[in-house]
Amino acid sequence: MSSYQLRLVGDLSSIDAVEWDALGSGQAPLSHAYLAALEAAGCVGPETGWEPCHATLRNAGALVAAMPLYEKSHSYGEYVFDWAWAEAYARHGLAYYPKWLAAVPFTPIPGARVLGRDAAARQALLSAVVAMAEESGLSSLHVLFPNDTETGWMRDAGLLVRQGVQFHWLNAGYRDFDGFLASLTHDKRKKIRQERRRAAAHGLTYRWLDGTTATGADWAFFHRCYASTYALHRSTPYLNLAFFVELARRAPDGVRLLLAVRDGSPVAGAFFLCDRSALYGRYWGAVEHLPFLHFELCYYQAIDYCIASGLARFEGGAQGEHKLARGLQPVVTHSAHWIRDPRFRDAVDHFLARERAGMDFYLDELADRSPFRTASPDS
Incomplete structure (x- = not known):
């Protein structure tokens, strides 16, 4: 020393x-x-x-x-x-x-x-x-x-x-989401397809943004969603709007914002970190309750993104045994x-x-x- x-x-x-x-x-x-x-x-x-x-x-x-x-x-x-x-x-x-x-x-x-x-x-x-x-x-x-x-x-x-x-999704070289589903048992494939159909019935489109393409209005909307999730659990969010804006400015390639949009207006959002090997699920929220949207936004869209981008894994965050049924592994x-x-x-x-x-x-x-x-x- x-x-x-x-x-x-x-x-x-x-x-x-x-x-x-x-x-x-x-x-x-x-x-x-x-x-x-x-x-x-x-x-x-x-x-x-x-x-x-x-x-x-x-x-x-x-x-x-x-x-x-x-x-x-x-x-x-x-x-x-x-x-x-x-x-x-x-x-x-x-x-x-x-x-x-x-x-x-x-x-x-x-x-x-x-x-x-x-x-x-x-x-x-x-x-x-x-x-x-x-x-x-x-x-x-x-x-x-x-x-x-x-x-x-x-x-x-x-x-x-x-x-x-924790529960992480690991990319086994899947060619697409259907290839991933083919690796699951029949019951789990059926469950995921049902959940995605239920989410699709809401008539939403999904927009992936990074720190360059996301606007100040996008971050303001997401922070509103993020804060509402904490409020539902009678808790106070740790992060403020200034953090998301500042991180997007400092590391535009290291953040991903996924918005669920209806008729041109966002109704929900999920925030991820990203690097060359992985996508990291962090926060989400919505301005209205839409059944199964959480699973679609926070898991299935994320897995689809990893497959399309050639990322090795998706980390779903802390805890959450329910993630096992959706293809994430302990x-x-x-x-x-x-x-x-x-x-x-x-x-x-x-x-x-x-x-x-x-x-x-x-x-x-x-x-x-x-x-x-x-x-x-x-x-």
């Missing part, structure tokens, strides 16, 4: 975008544009409970590794739930918050969390961040949705690893946790062991309920 210099950066705009992205995995949410747009729009910052403290590692002045890092004063917007851990701390008169969090805010997309020129620089940054957490006096450090390589590094570094599951995700207090560390370790056993059983159950055929389509 003698040649490396660790620095925490509170404003991503102080780091050159080209320099940051040169370390990246190529995933849209890890881009400088995405993270900086959150800051520029005020969606993250000290007043939101997401205080940016991005970890950077430099060697002879050059940026060689980086990690999106925040000091959190709550556990909202994370998709890996540790509320029970915080309550246990509070019951014993200890402060769980603030805590360190390495994650993409409001975005449960698995991928690299430690960016770097090479493995040595990435591992050096991880070690430096763990050491910093130990010296800081804060209760814990949490790394959400790291990739498999990083998960191994974190386990070796003594972090506790937690297992989760994928194991991870998070890693460093807990300062040894008593709570042991308690969390035992909890995670029990949780893993339950998760293994759940994954076996999901495998038994696979929607895919085990024989050829012609049999």
Whole structure:
């Protein structure tokens, strides 16, 4: 570590975008544009409970590794739930918050969390961040949705690893949507066709837009839909209109907006992130209730888009067992946790062991309920 210099950066705009992205995995949410747009729009910052403290590692002045890092004063917007851990701390008169969090805010997309020129620089940054957490006096450090390589590094570094599951659609080289349907069992094909017919009966057309073709009015309409979805669940949206407009400006090729239109007027919208390998489903909403439109807009149109664009996968977001019946497959995700207090560390370790056993059983159950055929389509 003698040649490396660790620095925490509170404003991503102080780091050159080209320099940051040169370390990246190529995933849209890890881009400088995405993270900086959150800051520029005020969606993250000290007043939101997401205080940016991005970890950077430099060697002879050059940026060689980086990690999106925040000091959190709550556990909202994370998709890996540790509320029970915080309550246990509070019951014993200890402060769980603030805590360190390495994650993409409001975005449960698995991928690299430690960016770097090479493995040595990435591992050096991880070690430096763990050491910093130990010296800081804060209760814990949490790394959400790291990739498999990083998960191994974190386990070796003594972090506790937690297992989760998401549902992703994987492109097996389908020529079109019917080719995808042919890979499913008869019952699942029938169900999807019925749902698409019901959605088609609404007489809608669909428009795919990116950051260049979407207008300010399109983003304003979508944000209205997005906010209404949160209102229906008695919740407050994390993202404001300024974020979507700013992200579209900074990364026009990294966003997709799908609008459902009737007689020239939009009635629903879905927002996706996109990179060279995948489409990532994020948010949706509608100004009127139209049965089965959610499935059409958020799953079937997205799958069709991936097939037409040659994308390897569509990630449907966190949770959602109903996605299995629509051709998305269970994928194991991870998070890693460093807990300062040894008593709570042991308690969390035992909890995670029990949780893993339950998760293994759940994954076996999901495998038994696979929607895919085990024989050829012609049999």
